[in-house]
Amino acid sequence: xxxxxxxxxxxxxxxxxxxxxxxxxxxxxxxxxxxxxxxxxxxxxxxxxxxxxxxxxxxxxxxxxxxxxxxxxxxxxxxxxxxxxxxxxxxxxxxxxxxxxxxxxxxxxxxxxxxxxxxxxxxxxxxxxxxxxxxxxxxxxxxxxxxxxxxxxxxxxxxxxxxxxxxxxxxxxxxxxxxxxxxxxxxxxxxxxxxxxxxxxxxxxxxxxxxxxxxxxxxxxxxxxxxxxxxxxxxxxxxxxxxxxxxxxxxxxxxxxxxxxxxxxxxxxxxxxxxxxxxxxxxxxxxxxxxxxxxxxxxxxxxxxxxxxxxxxxxxxxxxxxxxxxxxxxxxxxxxxxxxxxxxxxxxxxxxxxxxxxxxxxxxxxxxxxxxxxxxxxxxxxxxxxxxxxxxxxxxxxxxxxxxxxxxxxxxxxxxxxxxxxxx
Amino acid sequence: xxxxxxxxxxxxxxxxxxxxxxxxxxxxxxxxxxxxxxxxxxxxxxxxxxxxxxxxxxxxxxxxxxxxxxxxxxxxxxxxxxxxxxxxxxxxxxxxxxxxxxxxxxxxxxxxxxxxxxxxxxxxxxxxxxxxxxxxxxxxxxxxxxxxxxxxxxxxxxxxxxxxxxxxxxxxxxxxxxxxxxxxxxxxxxxxxxxxxxxxxxxxxxxxxxxxxxxxxxxxxxxxxxxxxxxxxxxxxxxxxxxxxxxxxxxxxxxxxxxxxxxxxxxxxxxxxxxxxxxxxxxxxxxxxxxxxxxxxxxxxxxxxxxxxxxxxxxxxxxxxxxxxxxxxxxxxxxxxxxxxxxxxxxxxxxxxxxxxxxxxxxxxxxxxxxxxxxxxxxxxxxxxxxxxxxxxxxxxxxxxxxxxxxxxxxxxxxxxxxxxxxxxxxxxxxxx
Numbered sequence: 001x002x003x004x005x006x007x008x009x010x011x012x013x014x015x016x017x018x019x020x021x022x023x024x025x026x027x028x029x030x031x032x033x034x035x036x037x038x039x040x041x042x043x044x045x046x047x048x049x050x051x052x053x054x055x056x057x058x059x060x061x062x063x064x065x066x067x068x069x070x071x072x073x074x075x076x077x078x079x080x081x082x083x084x085x086x087x088x089x090x091x092x093x094x095x096x097x098x099x100x101x102x103x104x105x106x107x108x109x110x111x112x113x114x115x116x117x118x119x120x121x122x123x124x125x126x127x128x129x130x131x132x133x134x135x136x137x138x139x140x141x142x143x144x145x146x147x148x149x150x151x152x153x154x155x156x157x158x159x160x161x162x163x164x165x166x167x168x169x170x171x172x173x174x175x176x177x178x179x180x181x182x183x184x185x186x187x188x189x190x191x192x193x194x195x196x197x198x199x200x201x202x203x204x205x206x207x208x209x210x211x212x213x214x215x216x217x218x219x220x221x222x223x224x225x226x227x228x229x230x231x232x233x234x235x236x237x238x239x240x241x242x243x244x245x246x247x248x249x250x251x252x253x254x255x256x257x258x259x260x261x262x263x264x265x266x267x268x269x270x271x272x273x274x275x276x277x278x279x280x281x282x283x284x285x286x287x288x289x290x291x292x293x294x295x296x297x298x299x300x301x302x303x304x305x306x307x308x309x310x311x312x313x314x315x316x317x318x319x320x321x322x323x324x325x326x327x328x329x330x331x332x333x334x335x336x337x338x339x340x341x342x343x344x345x346x347x348x349x350x351x352x353x354x355x356x357x358x359x360x361x362x363x364x365x366x367x368x369x370x371x372x373x374x375x376x377x378x379x380x381x382x383x384x385x386x387x388x389x390x391x392x393x394x395x396x397x398x399x400x401x402x403x404x405x406x407x408x409x410x411x412x413x414x415x416x417x418x419x420x421x422x423x424x
Numbered sequence: 425x426x427x428x429x430x431x432x433x434x435x436x437x438x439x440x441x442x443x444x445x446x447x448x449x450x451x452x453x454x455x456x457x458x459x460x461x462x463x464x465x466x467x468x469x470x471x472x473x474x475x476x477x478x479x480x481x482x483x484x485x486x487x488x489x490x491x492x493x494x495x496x497x498x499x500x501x502x503x504x505x506x507x508x509x510x511x512x513x514x515x516x517x518x519x520x521x522x523x524x525x526x527x528x529x530x531x532x533x534x535x536x537x538x539x540x541x542x543x544x545x546x547x548x549x550x551x552x553x554x555x556x557x558x559x560x561x562x563x564x565x566x567x568x569x570x571x572x573x574x575x576x577x578x579x580x581x582x583x584x585x586x587x588x589x590x591x592x593x594x595x596x597x598x599x600x601x602x603x604x605x606x607x608x609x610x611x612x613x614x615x616x617x618x619x620x621x622x623x624x625x626x627x628x629x630x631x632x633x634x635x636x637x638x639x640x641x642x643x644x645x646x647x648x649x650x651x652x653x654x655x656x657x658x659x660x661x662x663x664x665x666x667x668x669x670x671x672x673x674x675x676x677x678x679x680x681x682x683x684x685x686x687x688x689x690x691x692x693x694x695x696x697x698x699x700x701x702x703x704x705x706x707x708x709x710x711x712x713x714x715x716x717x718x719x720x721x722x723x724x725x726x727x728x729x730x731x732x733x734x735x736x737x738x739x740x741x742x743x744x745x746x747x748x749x750x751x752x753x754x755x756x757x758x759x760x761x762x763x764x765x766x767x768x769x770x771x772x773x774x775x776x777x778x779x780x781x782x783x784x785x786x787x788x789x790x791x792x793x794x795x796x797x798x799x800x801x802x803x804x805x806x807x808x809x810x811x812x813x814x815x816x817x818x819x820x821x822x823x824x825x826x827x828x829x830x831x832x833x834x835x836x837x838x839x840x841x842x843x844x845x846x847x848x849x850x851x852x853x854x855x856x857x
Binding site: 020023024025060061062065068069071072073074094095096097100101136139140143150292357360364367370372 | 440795
């Protein structure tokens with residue numbers, strides 16, 4: 001149904017175009033992809049938020065909001081993502097399709113111009129990003145970093161990653177850390193800005209009803225200020241095939257919580273030498289990624305040990321996490337069962353019915369994502385920064401071809417690395 | 425409404441947004457809406473009754489009935505039980521993602537799926553229309569819902585909201601939590617549930633809406649095949665004695681586990697008339713609030729610039745269950761100061777009227793918002809059914825919006841927002857007194 005074209009606007013700057021008439025809106029994103037780094041992660045995360053405060057032409061949020069309202073309530077908002085050991089920042093713009101607007105206003109072109117200004121023509125003072133905007137967004141960023149403790153489930157996952165990957169870049173959080181954020185000045189932020197604009201790999205994505213040639217012309221012209229960067233590549237993510245130490249490390253932390261959180265981290269093993277993302281997806285759906293999974297049906301439903309227990313995989317980094325909410329008294333029993341269910345898969349205890357249910361859920365997930373512009377954007381962006389190329393249009397077909405043997409083989413190399421308990 | 429004729433399919437075209445809706449009223453009184461969306465993988469069904477948490481006192485066959493707080497929500501939980509087992513599991517096993525919710529004035533059951541839509545639709549229609557409760561299963565659910573009630577009582581947003589509504593209203597059942605209290609649900613029996621199901625889940629008090637790459641005829645046939653043939657009586661509802669425009673009390677405060685204070689302030693307005701005038705009023709009020717407190721308003725820009733509010737600052741107009749009110753809220757370190765600024769801004773706008781340029785821009789943005797909404801099956805079906813229950817068609821929004829003028833907005837500031845009659849609810853972090 002969708003026609004997908006991929007090409008380069010200029011060396012080092014790619015554009016993926018999904019042409020579809022089925023949505024009422026068009027959208028595009030512009031992403032600067034850089035290596036995750038402890039010293040600069042907070043500044044990198046802060047940057048799009050400061051840029052969003054004012055441009056040379058539209059000097060404050062009121063003027064920016066007015067310009068976007070004028071374009072029938074279009075959006076252009078900061079995006080900050082962590083993918084493996086990459087940090088990706090930019091803007092996601094979304095606008096009503098001109099087919100449905102009075103006078104056929106060219107929303108793509110107009111919103112591209114505003115987004116270009118946000119990215120390339122910020123309001124400055126003496127050659128630096130504005131002091132007031134930097135200070136105010138710095139406060140907001142620090143508030144957000146501190147607020148991570150409000151969501152105990154997410155907090156337990158972040159803390160496990162920090163401990164398990166201590167010494168690896170992957171331990172750095174998407175928004176960086178409070179102390180790094182505190183140290184940012186308008187001068188240091190401006191330097192970070194210049195480095196990123198000049199050297200990062202840049203990925204554009206578009207989805208909507210316009211012809212690819214028109215999209216390429218519109219975005220190419222708007223962002224002609226981004227110089228060609230022939231050498232720019234996607235930064236690599238280093239993958240540990242096995243836990244660095246044995247036996248598994250255990251970490252326990254106390255907070256004022258009524259429900260305990262048990263989070264377990266695994267390394268995926270030899271399967272990461274040439275990862276097959278389709279088998280990875282099906283393995284995860286069978287183990288703990290769905291309501292028909294072994295973790296859900298056993299740890300939660302059969303034994304009532306957890307309020308929730310689910311697994312997810314970072315395909316770029318080659319790690320799997322199991323996250324669960326448990327009564328303090330049940331920590332050990334729940335952990336035993338989480339590990340026993342993994343062993344069952346390794347022993348080949350996977351039924352055709354489980355495989356089928358997993359495939360159905362995985363295919364539904366992919367197809368549902370393809371029914372949303374933001375879902376398409378996430379799929380194509382992820383594929384564009386993956387070490388092993390995959391084609392989102394062929395995902396469903398390839399998922400159907402996975403066998404039980406593939407899943408068992410994939411599971412065979414998975415080893416427990418670390419265990420994190422959050423309790424009272 | 426004019427375009428609904430029993431057993432005759434109607435095709436309504438909306439030129440501006442390039443869409444059409446097929447509808448049919450079955451002989452049992454149930455309206456069925458089909459919103460065809462070619463090219464999508466997902467399919468969505470939304471089956472709802474015009475019955476929510478606030479519908480506690482109603483007249484039937486000339487006699488008034490009073491029911492405990494929380495029956496509509498309790499019923500929603502218990503409907504998934506069937507004589508054969510559980511409809512939630514059945515739908516999940518057949519590839520659907522089912523869910524349900526209860527609001528003040530509606531209970532809705534819905535699912536999305538990619539394949540097997542017809543079978544899943546049959547399951548949905550069947551479990552919602554055939555009640556199956558035992559005293560034992562009702563008692564078990566009292567424990568489960570009791571836990572849910574305890575959990576939401578720990579939720580700061582929940583306490584903030586009901587703190588304000590209890591301050592605003594003296595009688596209207598909106599002031600009580602949709603889920604009820606542990607004490608109120610203890611009074612619910614299997615008999616209560618059967619009674620309310622019979623009254624409110626009759627097809628003429630319900631509506632069905634589906635969206636996706638679907639054939640209308642097939643949907644109409646399925647609904648007619650599965651659902652009961654009889655229409656029921658339409659119950660009259662009572663939401664208590666008429667309220668004054670003044671709040672019952674001026675403020676509510678509590679201390680809870682939050683990292684910064686949160687507040688919600690608001691005032692009552694007169695209930696909306698119903699019908700197309702209702703749609704127009706909703707659109708006018710939404711524009712008026714965006715001009716007053718939206719993210720491009722002078723008020724928001726000033727408060728954000730001073731670090732007083734964050735991007736979660738918002739306002740909304742809500743109506744239904746014999747009431748209507750406006751709220752403003754968000755995180756802030758200085759709730760009272762933000763409250764004063766809001767009241768001052770209302771006074772300013774009520775005396776000067778809206779800036780013409782701002783009005784025009786906000787109106788354009790509102791049009792874009794209604795177009796964007798059409799990407800979401802959930803939003804389309806929810807608003808088609810919700811508006812049907814209130815006697816209008818939400819898909820006419822883009823056309824009606826074109827008729828909104830600055831004078832309408834000014835009238836809202838002058839007649840519906842009364843700064844002196846506003847109440848405020850505040851939740852502060854624990855241990856900061």
